[in-house]
Amino acid sequence: MYKLLDQINSPEDLQSLTADDLCRLSDEIRDFLISNVSKTGGHLAPNLGVVELSLALHSVFSTPKDKIVWDVGHQSYIHKILTGRKKQFNDLRKFKGLSGFPKPEESEHDSFATGHSSTSISAALGMAKARDLKQSSEKVVAVIGDGALTGGMAFEALNHAGHEKSNLTVILNDNEMSIGENVGAMSSYLSRLRTDPTYHRVKDDIEFLLKRIPAIGGKVIKSMERVKDSLKYLMVSGILFEEMGFTYLGPIDGHDVSNLLNVLKNAREKNGPVLVHVITKKGKGYEPAEKFPDKFHGVSSFDVSTGKPLERPNLPPKYSEVFGDTVTEIAKEDKSVVAITAAMKDGTGLKSFEKEFPERFFDVGIAEQHATTFAAGLASSGYKPVIALYSTFLQRAYDQITHDICLQNLPVVLGVDRAGIVGGDGETHQGLYDLSFLRNIPNLVIMSPKNEKELKDMISTGISLNKPVVIRYPRGCGEGVPLNEPPKLLPLYKGETLRKGNQIALVAVGKMVNHANKVAENLETHGISTTVYNARFIKPLDEEGIKKLASSHQHLCVFEENTEIGGFSSGVLEYLSSIGMSDKILFRFALPDKFIPQGERDKLLAEYMMAPEQISDKLLNFLRDEGEQVDHG
Ligand SMILES: Cc1ncc(C[n+]2csc(CCOP(=O)(O)OP(=O)(O)O)c2C)c(N)n1
Numbered sequence: 001m002y003k004l005l006d007q008i009n010s011p012e013d014l015q016s017l018t019a020d021d022l023c024r025l026s027d028e029i030r031d032f033l034i035s036n037v038s039k040t041g042g043h044l045a046p047n048l049g050v051v052e053l054s055l056a057l058h059s060v061f062s063t064p065k066d067k068i069v070w071d072v073g074h075q076s077y078i079h080k081i082l083t084g085r086k087k088q089f090n091d092l093r094k095f096k097g098l099s100g101f102p103k104p105e106e107s108e109h110d111s112f113a114t115g116h117s118s119t120s121i122s123a124a125l126g127m128a129k130a131r132d133l134k135q136s137s138e139k140v141v142a143v144i145g146d147g148a149l150t151g152g153m154a155f156e157a158l159n160h161a162g163h164e165k166s167n168l169t170v171i172l173n174d175n176e177m178s179i180g181e182n183v184g185a186m187s188s189y190l191s192r193l194r195t196d197p198t199y200h201r202v203k204d205d206i207e208f209l210l211k212r213i214p215a216i217g218g219k220v221i222k223s224m225e226r227v228k229d230s231l232k233y234l235m236v237s238g239i240l241f242e243e244m245g246f247t248y249l250g251p252i253d254g255h256d257v258s259n260l261l262n263v264l265k266n267a268r269e270k271n272g273p274v275l276v277h278v279i280t281k282k283g284k285g286y287e288p289a290e291k292f293p294d295k296f297h298g299v300s301s302f303d304v305s306t307g308k309p310l311e312r313p314n315l316p317p318k319y320s321e322v323f324g325d326t327v328t329e330i331a332k333e334d335k336s337v338v339a340i341t342a343a344m345k346d347g348t349g350l351k352s353f354e355k356e357f358p359e360r361f362f363d364v365g366i367a368e369q370h371a372t373t374f375a376a377g378l379a380s381s382g383y384k385p386v387i388a389l390y391s392t393f394l395q396r397a398y399d400q401i402t403h404d405i406c407l408q409n410l411p412v413v414l415g416v417d418r419a420g421i422v423g424g425d426g427e428t429h430q431g432l433y434d435l436s437f438l439r440n441i442p443n444l445v446i447m448s449p450k451n452e453k454e455l456k457d458m459i460s461t462g463i464s465l466n467k468p469v470v471i472r473y474p475r476g477c478g479e480g481v482p483l484n485e486p487p488k489l490l491p492l493y494k495g496e497t498l499r500k501g502n503q504i505a506l507v508a509v510g511k512m513v514n515h516a517n518k519v520a521e522n523l524e525t526h527g528i529s530t531t532v533y534n535a536r537f538i539k540p541l542d543e544e545g546i547k548k549l550a551s552s553h554q555h556l557c558v559f560e561e562n563t564e565i566g567g568f569s570s571g572v573l574e575y576l577s578s579i580g581m582s583d584k585i586l587f588r589f590a591l592p593d594k595f596i597p598q599g600e601r602d603k604l605l606a607e608y609m610m611a612p613e614q615i616s617d618k619l620l621n622f623l624r625d626e627g628e629q630v631d632h633g
């Protein structure tokens with residue numbers, strides 16, 4: 001199928017290839033990527049942009065002895081192709097298939113697990129210091145994008161690396177894109193680096209002129225070093241990185257394999273930290289991705305000939321879209337509402353808010369900690385910030401929520417998107433811990449809607465509370481309920497009974513409410529009288545409602561799409577034990593205390609015995625063993 005790629009089964013196989021061969025191999029790899037990712041979905045544009053860079057890296061450095069850390073890691077598909085995993089791309093991001101991110105347990109060539117942005121330089125510096133302490137000789141490389149470079153951790157690591165002066169190569173993959181257009185002063189600085197020929201021209205002109213002055217010219221050039229350096233201070237050419245103790249090389253064309261090979265060999269041999277500034281095009285080699293790199297950042301299956309997603313039945317609106325539209329509607333009436341994203345305006349649905357209120361919309365870059373305390377600052381000055389962050393990325397801002405928002409009881413609403421199982425992104429992205437790490441923060445209200453209509457109501461209720469509020473909701477489409485009614489204020493800290501029975505009460509939050517309804521229907525066919533209670537509030541808990549259920553049913557079961565450790569069901573257990581009724585809890589249905597792998601949500605729920613039919617069977621078997629009357633159904 002592929003003349004060159006079929007011969008590549010490990011990085012060593014690159015050593016015999018010429019630069020021309022590598023160019024031809026780049027074309028084959030792009031064809032392979034487009035063909036496979038169009039079927040499986042995945043991060044296409046980021047990977048199309050780093051084909052030559054990945055080939056050059058694996059030609060100059062030799063993994064697994066040398067270490068390459070891929071920041072975010074969404075752009076590591078070519079790295080995986082070159083390190084013996086091309087045959088696994090049929091199952092990319094699928095249950096029990098190839099991960100879309102580096103995973104040491106998947107290959108010895110994957111030096112560090114990544115998925116969250118801006119960690120690569122820190123990890124690479126740690127590896128470099130370990131090498132120095134062991135007095136071994138491996139090379140260490142971090143590959144970081146211009147988007148990831150807006151993350152605070154990256155600066156902390158650059159600062160430390162410049163101080164330590166260990167040998168380390170940082171490749172800055174600059175494609176002017178985060179998921180959407182990159183933002184921030186660093187991004188503007190990089191674009192000056194990319195486009196500013198002035199410095200080079202002025203420096204060359206001076207030298208050219210001086211060389212023409214007979215005799216003294218040479219001496220003057222020497223003394224002109226200071227002038228040249230002062231020009232450097234005036235111009236750009238990586239001065240920021242040079243001042244942080246790095247040797248700056250670049251900017252270079254990230255699609256010119258020959259030049260990449262030369263510069264990387266040069267960087268490899270340099271002492272101290274080196275930053276190689278590589279200019280690439282996100283989506284290179286596939287026109288739809290080049291034209292719309294944001295849309296092709298992360299794609300589902302698509303038609304290669306048009307770039308359009310494969311036909312899907314008309315699905316309900318996504319929770320994220322409902323979130324963004326609702327906040328925008330409320331902001332039309334309430335001028336104090338402002339919206340904040342950390343480089344995820346598309347994914348969180350806040351693009352609609354930006355369009356309507358550009359002056360009240362803030363994209364802070366990949367900077368969740370800053371986003372959160374920035375919101376606290378706005379709130380302390382009379383505004384009502386709404387921040388949308390993915391559950392998994394919110395993990396970064398735990399102290400900011402605690403120390404900067406809740407301690408001061410500031411009116412900030414946190415939309416915690418992608419809460420629950422997220423699917424193909426796997427362990428690094430599952431939103432399964434937010435109920436546990438948020439529930440212990442004083443002053444914080446935590447809600448989770450059973451559907452997209454209740455999400456609207458919770459947003460309106462949350463903003464009206466004028467205090468710290470979290471609303472957690474899942475990735476993907478809503479339940480298809482009507483959305484034409486305006487949002488209403490919910491009865492505070494109260495749940496609702498959706499189905500009335502008297503034997504077993506199923507208490508659920510969020511998407512698990514629909515799960516509980518299915519279990520209840522199943523139990524009722526076996527003659528088991530079942531209540532379904534939508535708790536709505538994880539904190540403060542609806543204690544009165546829970547107590548009533550415990551007093552009027554033989555058993556309670558609790559459902560949540562969160563780890564079983566410290567989440568909603570732990571809160572119910574804590575409360576019931578405080579009133580001597582903890583024995584009423586029969587089962588807690590939550591995710592186990594482990595990192596949950598990638599895979600379709602239904603497959604993962606079944607893997608952990610949380611499919612509705614599995615839960616029903618478990619309950620029916622328990623009741624039978626207890627001698628309860630259970631019809632055949
Ligand atoms: C902490 C964190 N926040 C947000 C994200 C979501 N995310 C994944 S890739 C990406 C953009 C990365 O841009 P860049 O580093 O320039 O890489 P490129 O896709 O351009 O190659 C973002 C925001 C993340 N992975 N981690």
Ligand SMILES: CC(=O)[C@@H](O)[C@H](O)COP(=O)(O)O
Nearest residue numbers: 072074115298347418425475
């Ligand atoms: C690599 C990364 O972190 C993001 O691109 C993430 O994969 C987006 O997730 P969604 O597809 O759920 O928006």
Ligand SMILES: [Mg+2]
Nearest residue numbers: 145146147177
């Ligand atoms: Mg980028």
